[in-house]
Amino acid sequence: MASFVYLQCMLCRKGYILVGIAQSSCVVPGPKHLPGLGNALEFQRDPLGFVTRLQRTYGDIARFYLLGTPVIVLSHPRHVRYLLTENPQNFTLREVMGDLQAVLGDGLLTIDGEPHRQQRRMVQPAFHKKRIMDYADVMVRHTLETLSRWRPGQRIEMAQAMQGVTMRIVAKCLFNIDLANQLTKLSTSFSTMMESQPPLYEYILNLHLNLPFTAYGRQQRSKAHIDSVIYDLIARRRTEGGDQDDVLSMLLFGDELDDTRIRDHIMTFFAAGHETTANALTWTFYLLARHPLVLEKLQAELRTVLAGAVPTSENCGRLQYLEWVFNEALRLYPPLWTMRRWARAAFELDGYHFPAGSVFVLSQWIIQRRPDLWEDPERFCPERWHPDRTQPIVPFSYFPFGVGPRTCIGMPFAQMEAKLLLATILQRYTPRLLPGYRAIPQVRVTLRPGDGVPMVLEEAR
Numbered sequence: 143m144a145s146f147v148y149l150q151c152m153l154c155r156k157g158y159i160l161v162g163i164a165q166s167s168c169v170v171p172g173p174k175h176l177p178g179l180g181n182a183l184e185f186q187r188d189p190l191g192f193v194t195r196l197q198r199t200y201g202d203i204a205r206f207y208l209l210g211t212p213v214i215v216l217s218h219p220r221h222v223r224y225l226l227t228e229n230p231q232n233f234t235l236r237e238v239m240g241d242l243q244a245v246l247g248d249g250l251l252t253i254d255g256e257p258h259r260q261q262r263r264m265v266q267p268a269f270h271k272k273r274i275m276d277y278a279d280v281m282v283r284h285t286l287e288t289l290s291r292w293r294p295g296q297r298i299e300m301a302q303a304m305q306g307v308t309m310r311i312v313a314k315c316l317f318n319i320d321l322a323n324q325l326t327k328l329s330t331s332f333s334t335m336m337e338s339q340p341p342l343y344e345y346i347l348n349l350h351l352n353l354p355f356t357a358y359g360r361q362q363r364s365k366a367h368i369d370s371v372i373y374d375l376i377a378r379r380r381t382e383g384g385d386q387d388d389v390l391s392m393l394l395f396g397d398e399l400d401d402t403r404i405r406d407h408i409m410t411f412f413a414a415g416h417e418t419t420a421n422a423l424t425w426t427f428y429l430l431a432r433h434p435l436v437l438e439k440l441q442a443e444l445r446t447v448l449a450g451a452v453p454t455s456e457n458c459g460r461l462q463y464l465e466w467v468f469n470e471a472l473r474l475y476p477p478l479w480t481m482r483r484w485a486r487a488a489f490e491l492d493g494y495h496f497p498a499g500s501v502f503v504l505s506q507w508i509i510q511r512r513p514d515l516w517e518d519p520e521r522f523c524p525e526r527w528h529p530d531r532t533q534p535i536v537p538f539s540y541f542p543f544g545v546g547p548r549t550c551i552g553m554p555f556a557q558m559e560a561k562l563l564l565a566t567i568l569q570r571y572t573p574r575l576l577p578g579y580r581a582i583p584q585v586r587v588t589l590r591p592g593d594g595v596p597m598v599l600e601e602a603r
């Protein structure tokens with residue numbers, strides 16, 4: 143029997159009615175929700191648990207409500223393939239990136255269509271294989287500089303250390319600047335800007351309270367500080383003139399972009415280029431500390447392959463076990479744990495009809511931990527990446543860097559950086575967790591380990 147379904151779009155606030163095609167059996171299943179609030183409270187309380195339960199209870203296509211907006215959670219690898227690689231032109235992220243766009247502006251992560259294609263092509267040379275190999279020296283140099291401040295027995299906050307070193311690397315490789323003197327303040331500003339999400343009531347009431355003690359106020363002050371650093375960088379470069387063959391030069395001398403747009407790109411590269419990698423590295427150290435046998439095996443590989451030599455882009459390619467360890471850490475703790483999309487035109491999927499304007503979430507967190515796709519999915523097991531493994535990896539069941547035309551442009555950069563940093567640090571130190579410490583994922587746009595992951599440095603054997 144045909145039924146009528148009323149939906150409301152989160153962004154344009156327009157309501158629309160699905161007629162006829164919406165057989166009652168075709169209404170996407172999901173939990174009960176409160177009028178107005180939807181499932182926002184449950185989602186905000188425990189986002190990871192909430193979306194996992196949603197898939198386990200309601201299946202591969204489930205919906206919940208965030209305030210007045212139905213959000214469809216797609217949890218099967220074929221959905222990843224369909225949205226991101228087979229029909230990416232029908233799914234934009236621009237309409238559902240309001241929170242990120244407010245701070246990042248119109249950078250590569252938040253624009254789409256022809257401008258996205260053109261501007262991605264413009265900066266792509268900075269991420270070619272040869273260029274990434276050139277960055278290796280900078281990556282190792284900054285890691286060694288960090289190590290020069292560490293001592294055996296010292297306690298460090300791993301998350302903070304990784305934020306610092308990855309930010310300096312991205313600044314030097316992409317914009318040829320040394321952030322040594324501004325690092326602490328800039329790093330704090332980035333953290334505050336990305337973390338300060340207004341509480342639910344501020345969001346619901348659409349309050350933008352720019353006061354010293356509100357989340358919105360903190361976010362605005364941090365953004366203003368970062369903006370001043372970026373605009374200063376642009377102005378200096380314009381005065382100096384000359385092509386320095388880095389991303390900043392590509393932006394200045396490529397398509398004609400005004401300073402605001404250049405600022406947006408720089409802000410995006412800074413944010414996307416250090417926060418994600420820093421989280422991935424911190425989670426990797428955490429997992430290694432909790433799995434001493436894996437750590438021993440990895441350090442044995444470093445001793446055998448590197449024999450005490452400094453890691454380079456060349457010798458890193460032979461560290462197979464290290465690669466598996468990093469893949470596995472990204473499977474369990476994907477720094478970007480969901481991807482959001484908005485349908486431009488109506489379409490059918492798995493027997494459901496979705497109107498234009500439907501909002502979708504594809505979650506790495508759900509799909510990369512599905513028990514029917516991953517044997518013993520909660521276990522940290524680098525060996526599952528062995529090419530002769532018994533259970534092959536199901537295509538599109540692993541996508542920490544996304545897939546399709548919007549795949550992370552920084553993927554080869556991040557992979558090289560992570561391997562070099564892990565190898566350089568673990569050659570010298572065995573970071574141990576404080577007794578009883580357990581990291582609780584802090585869920586924002588990214589998945590951070592809460593409490594900064596305090597660790598004590600032991601000299602490596």
Ligand code: HEM
Nearest residue numbers: 250251414415418419422478481542543544548550552556
């Ligand atoms: C472990 C580290 C990283 C992870 C897990 C990661 C993950 C991702 C994912 C999932 C996307 C796709 C988002 C979407 O389509 O909704 C993305 C896009 C992007 N990433 Fe990364 N990223 C990492 C490191 C980096 C680095 C090092 C850079 C820059 C140096 C970077 C720059 C970008 C940019 C600019 C985009 C937008 C690309 C586009 O839409 O064309 N990322 N990243």
